[in-house]
Amino acid sequence: MxxxxxxxxxxxxxxxxxxxxxxxxxxxxxxxxxxxxxxxxxxxxxxxxxxxxEGVIKDYQANLDRRKLGLDIMAFVHIRFATHTDHTPEAFEAVIMQLPEVLSCHKITGDADYLLQVLAQDLDSYSDFVESVLRRQLGIASIQSSLALREVKTTSRIAIAGRTKQ
Incomplete structure (x- = not known):
């Protein structure tokens, strides 16, 4: 690890x-x-x-409007593994790192092992992603999807503590 x-x-x-x-x-x-x-x-x-x-600034990027790019579905996906004694979670992480549909992947506490944020064009393409990619990963016991109905707040900006107003 x-x-x-x-x-x-x-x-x-x-x-x-x-x-x-x-x-x-x-x-x-x-x-x-x-x-x-x-x-x-x-x-x-x-x-x-x-x-x-020093890695404080990791990279630079433009913030894009996903809907204007035809990505109307945002899903939050809870993945639970049947067992943690083999190397299936590590293999899963390696696969996830290569998937452009996955915006973020977090190893979490609670009922699930991982939380993914996934974008798709529509429900059919999201369903295809679940069936052809996620369900084919070894060791997964359950996949639970929650679809975002409305984005209330989306940002990648971190609050800068101690900064005075310019």
Whole structure:
């Protein structure tokens, strides 16, 4: 089993402000970022680079509207394994990592072992995904799906503690 590097990064108020601004607009240029922070360009660039190298900033992405891309179904899927003594959960995780339909996969506590967030075009394509992918995984005892009726809140932004308003 792989152990994650969980050391906490030491961040000052300027670092936190950089992170907050990048979460608002990851396409912001270093020049605009330095101007908004009242920081010269080179130190601002160095801080941003350090945050990237330390893994505080994992990557940059555009947030897309799934419905405009024809992905009308969002399902939350609870997966329970029959046994945990063999390597089937690890094999399952390896398969899940390769599936573009799966937005997130979490190993959880409670009645299920995993919680997946899955996107599909429609109910037929979601059904095909369950039948042709999930049900074919060894060791799965049960699959329980809950379909999202309405998105109340969706974000990947993390609240930046200690940041003062700009």
């Amino acid at each position: 792989q152990k994650k590097n969980t050391h906490r990064a030491l961040l000052d108020d300027t670092d936190l402000s950089i992170l907050a601004l990048l979460q608002e607009d990851a396409s912001i240029s270093n020049a605009e970022l330095s101007e908004r922070l009242s920081l010269s360009l080179t130190p601002c660039w160095r801080r941003r680079k350090r945050l990237e190298e």
